[in-house]
Amino acid sequence: MRASRLMSILLLLQTRDRVTAQEIADQLEVSVRTVYRDMESLSAAGIPVYGDAGHAGGYRLLDTFRARLNLLTADEAESLFLSGLPSAAADLGLGALVTAANLKVRSALPAELRDRVGRVAERFHLDAPGWYTESEPAPHLTAVADAVWNERALRFDYIRWATPSSVTRTTEPLGLVLKSGNWYLVGHTDTVIRTYRISRITDLHVLADPVRRPPDFDLATYWAGYLASFDQRRHSDSARVRVDDPTYQRLPELLDPAAAQAAHDTATPPDAHGYRDIRVPIESLDRAVSDLLRLGAGAEVLAPEELRRRMAEESAAMARRYR
Structure with a gap:
């Protein structure tokens, strides 16, 4: 040394x-x-x-x-x-x-x-994490990276959002990806290639079993496909929203890239008052309320009815707060 x-x-x-x-x-x-x-x-x-x-x-x-x-x-x-x-x-x-x-x-x-x-x-300096976010601690990153490089299988407990929240997984690691300051493991699990956020891995064990790497696997190609399918799964529903022209022009600033692109792709021509109808992909009603409130008074949710009702309730509560 x-x-x-x-x-x-x-x-x-x-x-x-x-x-x-x-x-x-x-x-x-x-x-x-x-x-x-x-x-x-x-x-x-x-x-x-x-x-x-x-x-x-x-x-x-x-x-x-x-x-x-x-x-x-x-x-x-x-x-x-x-x-x-x-x-x-x-x-x-x-x-x-x-x-x-x-x-x-x-x-x-x-x-x-x-x-x-x-x-x-x-x-020139490259700063990978996005604005207003911090990289998550990933205490097992070094051990995972060593297993990826030396092609050794892994067994670990994984914390996820679905029920049950903690599961045990055995995987053959295929690669690591750094996305917005956070590390992800791509691995072959139960004949399916899955992605794991390394900060959610606990109780990690490196196994002696060698990795059988698929001969046609390309990490960059897989990741591009994973991101596309992730947006499709995440946006399982959509909201119909009426927006004025200033709000329509600012959609790339106000929505995430996939939602903004979908809104532009589905936009109707402006009416006599400059308003357009757009379709905004939504993940859940709770998330949609917070996301669409960012559009401000230049937008009106038309459907689904439950989302419109909740937007009205939240807007009324905000008006009372600032009265």
Whole structure:
């Protein structure tokens, strides 16, 4: 571990003109005191590393020194696909490997290309979770990821919305998906491919049984189909809603993408007053009331009658509250 860290420090020094002890500590997730000890070890080993004090100070290598330490290990090469997703790499326990792999790749580049890579990293950042949401804790993620990679079956308890709420599942893991900051396991269970939200997995056991991976399975293709079928299952019913033109134009802001698209696809031409009838997919009456209230006074629910009644009751209660 320490030898790997010393190599990472050396590569970091080769890719930067000057780097502070704090920057090294932040990059490698160690303390500044550890960095000081590592720099002393590098110097004792004959590496021409120099430290400058002061506000503009830091560590640097002698300009003529180059160490060819850029050969990737197998684990580092496998982690490269996560190089643009540092938070995901950290979730999977691969943060240090991704850092080391990136340093080796950048060290191997000519100076001009190395500078261009640095400019891109300074100017673009990918933040996977959606607005106003936080990633759920997934304590079993690392173990699940290890089973996915090593193709070992899993048995776990799973908390779901349907009754019974807790079930035991044995599955052959096929892949992991990061969606809106949350991790999902795709696995072969009872001859059917199912999806599990990893934050709801409890009492996980990795089995010795090997995974029989379907030869024609493609994770990205499966996930696209799963999302499409999920929207169809979720929107098992629909509401007929009359909307004015300003509300109609704002539907992509006010509804989720699938519902907004369905509303546009079913919209009638505007009448003499600019109103359209639309069909909005709904998951349940409770969820529909909260979703459709977002449309404001520019919308009127026409059907089903039970939803119209509940919208009227909720609107009247809100009016009394603000009276």
